[in-house]
Amino acid sequence: MTDLPVWRRFNLAAGRELLSRDGDSIGRLMSWIGIAALSVIALCATFVYYSGQRVDESEIVLNALTIATGDWDPVWSPGYGHLAMYIPAFVLVLAAHLVHLLGFAADYQDALYLLFAGEGAFRISRFVYTMADFLTFLVLARIVRIVSASRILALLFVAYCLISPDTWYYATYIRSDTLVSLFVACAALTLVSDRNRLTPYLLGVSLGAAIACKYSAVTYVVLAGFLLLPLKGAPKSLLHRGRDAAVAVVIALVSTYIFQPLFDYSGILTAIQTHLSGSQFTHEVVPLKERLAKLYQLVLRLEPLVPLMALAMLAGALNLRRSAPVIAIALIGIAPFAMSNFPRDYWLIPFADSIRAAGWVGIGCLLVWIGDRFGRRMTLAVLLLAGFSVAFVAWDRYPSLAQPQRVNGSIITNADDAKFWLYANVANRSELIYIYEKNYQLPRAYSFSSIRDARYFSRVFIFRRDKFVPLKDMFRRYLYEKSFDEFSAITRIPRLVVGVPRTAEPPRLCSGEKCYPAKAAECTASAAKSISQCVAYSWDMDLPQFSRSLEALSLDLPGERYRFVACWYTCGDQNGSTPAFVGRPGAIPLERLGSRLFARASMQKLQQVQALDTRGREVYIVVTPSAYRPLLQAKTKRGPPARREFAKIMDARLIRVFEGRYGAPIEVYALNPTRRAAETEAGHK
Structure with a gap:
């Protein structure tokens, strides 16, 4: 370097200073502001942009609720891991205890019911997954920072991720692929960072956590092959490097079991065959060319700039030692679904995140190369160009981001x-x-x-x-309380009519411990045919004590050994005219008469x-x-x-x-x- 001209040495030093420091105090301030913004956006995406339950995410949330009740053996497809449910379950446990301690629920189980009935469990789980999405961005931004030595470029990468389509759409969509993306990013970070004795163990734990979320992540185990390379900090002996790679693989397998000890591993091969063959959805089985075209369209749905990102990724060859792991996770991320007959867009979340990171890592490698050869001005120009590009994309995508399906539940579907x-x-x-x-x-x-x-x-x-x-107990309570x-x-409930023989004592309708006498009513013709000398009694069911909870209502029949007819809307239908038999006096819960009272x-x-x-x-x-x-x-x-x-x-x-x-x-x-x-x-x- 001492042989270079003075102006060349000045430009080189200035470029490296710009890339390595970026003004430490300003960069750190911007980093903290960025993290705070991520948290705010996570809350907004989860609670403000909540669009109601989705059927294929309910398995994660309801399994997590069941785990929170004490059942640690989820019921789920063998293709999906348990860790994706254990993580939100842990947060739901904390939330239920907090609801109980604040006095909103009588006990822990009642707090869980409130989270179930009020869809709080869905919102909390979405917040967990949204934060996982943003943690993925931060981990990948750290990789960009290491490769490019530029904190500004890392912040621009995070800003771009925030305006990407899947950030807003999939951040409110609970899918195990989000967690796979996070743990794979952690694995890539361990390989990009300088090697030390903990690297094989950290890599193995990251890979094990990804596999414990979804079985397709097992393909990322090939990342352990990077430990065989004689990079900085790696053992000089190939035998020792091979030992590290083997340790990483073993730790990955052990971690997979530790994170989900009750998982049914025997069903994985069947699940793989089902996904690749298309036997689950036979109408989606198409020739390979059409299959790849469909896959490409799904990729563009997650990240429209994939072609440009793939092109920028090629610049990573300028610093292949650092960028190779990121390029690898992008290539591996598409592999499990390239041959599948029915890939889904959300399956490609890990690929979309990794191809973005690979593209920006390539830009970072290019910036370092430009800084070494052309100095500060050219590097600054490229950084400004990247910033303007992010601003343009944000402006272009803002209309779609500003139209959520539902805002605080005020939009009626x-x-x-x-x-x-x-x-x-x-x-x-x-x-x-x-x-x-x-x-x-x-x-x-x-x-x-x-x-x-x-x-x-x-x-x-x-x-x-x-x-x-x-x-199921929670759903029963939900049906008979909240839904009822x-x-x-919504509707004025008509009278409940009970026809009994003239000789029987008048029935009473009870709500909890309190019972209410009936009004005299006319016996319908169909009821009179079933009950000789029929006498009818009725209650106005729009009264508050009768409209709160169906489970709390019961029919008190004081007489003994007679037939009666009970109906809600009309006794003219087949169910309402079919008599029931009273064997002994007592209260009959109305839910037991549901097939007679409701269609x-x-x-x-x-x-x-x-x-x-x-x-x-x-x-x-x-x-x-x-x-x-x-x-x-x-x-x-x-x-x-x-x-x-x-x-x-x-x-x-x-x-x-x-x-x-x-x-x-x-x-x-x-x-x-x-x-x-x-x-x-x-x-x-």
Whole structure:
């Protein structure tokens, strides 16, 4: 360096000073401001931009809730690790204890129920995952800082990540891929940093944590191969370097087990075969060329500038010793899904984060190279260009970032509209059939006829499983308290009518420990046919003591050994006119009479509805176009509209359409009462 001209030495020193220091005090201040901004944005993304539950994230949250109740064995697909649920479960435990200590709940279990019923568990879990997303940015920014020796460039990288599409969309979407991205970034950081005796252990723990979140992360184990390279701080002997690599692999496997000791490892190979073959969704099996084109579109959805990032990544060759691990995690991140028949966009979160980091690492290597050869002015110009590029991208993407689906729950969705209308006009009066679809976009207007049907109909399909007894208890309480109270508030509940023999003592309706006498009422004709010398008694169910909790209501029948009829809306239907038998005096919980008091609601597939005999019954179906579109695919594009064609196929009448707001359109049809499917009739013959 002493042989260089004076101006060349000055430019070189100035460039390195700019890149290495960036003004320490200003840089540190900006770093703290950036971290504070990340935390604020995490809170906003989780609570202000909350858009309600999503079906495929409910498994993580509800498993985490179950873990918080003391059941450490989650029920989940073998392809997904338990650590992704243990982490939010730990935070939920702390939150429940805090709610209890602050006096909002009587005990710890009641606090967990409040988090369940008020969707606090979803918001808290989203906050955990959002913070994991931002921690990933900080770890990757640290890598950019190490490679480029520029704190300003690292801050620009974080700023760019904040305006990337997946930051706002996926930060409010609980997916285990977010945690995979974080732990893989930690693994890359251990390889980019100077080697020491802890490097194999830190690398192994990071890889083990990533695998414990999702099995596809096992491909990142090849990163242990970097420990074989004779880099700075590495042992000089190849044998010792091989030992370090072996230690990292062993620690990764041991950590995987420690982080999820109850995991079913036997199902991983089956899950891999299912994902690669496309046997789970056969309609998505396409030729390799189409598959890669679809994959590319999914990548662009997460990061539109992937081509530019990949190009910038090539500049990492200027300092391959530092940049190679980041380039490697970008290449590995795409590998598990390149051959999959049905990749999903959120699966590619680790790839999107790593390709961004690789691109900015390449820019950092280029800046160091420019600083060494052209000095401070050119380096400053490139930094300004990068800053203006971030500002331009922010300006270009702002409109999409400024339009959340829901702000503090004030925006009413199509599903909300449909739920209000169903509760007021149809639900619990006439039989409702909700058409099953993968996305569960239908309104949650629960029927109180059957707790089992309500569980199956719930967005959280996890309730169909045999375990989760504490969670099922929470849902039972949620259905009979919160949902019943909502149902009572939306519609004026008519009278409860009980028909008993004239010789029987008058029944009473109890709410908790307090019982209320009945009013005299007329016995309907259908009830009179079932009960000789029928006398009717009724209660106005819109009173506050009767509309709060269905679980607290019971029917006190003081008489002994007689038949009675109970109905809510009308005793003219089949259930209401069927008498029940009283063997001995006592209180009968109204939830036990749910099948008599409320119409049934269920979730079925279209094929089942087509084969349904509806003669003599009033049946409505609730559906979205995406659910019946496959049924109409064989029809020509010309001809009647899809709704008219669907109504013709189902022999139904279109009653109501909810669209024009947020979410999928919701359609309500009434099946013709004389309808009888040919398959059913043929089966009877």
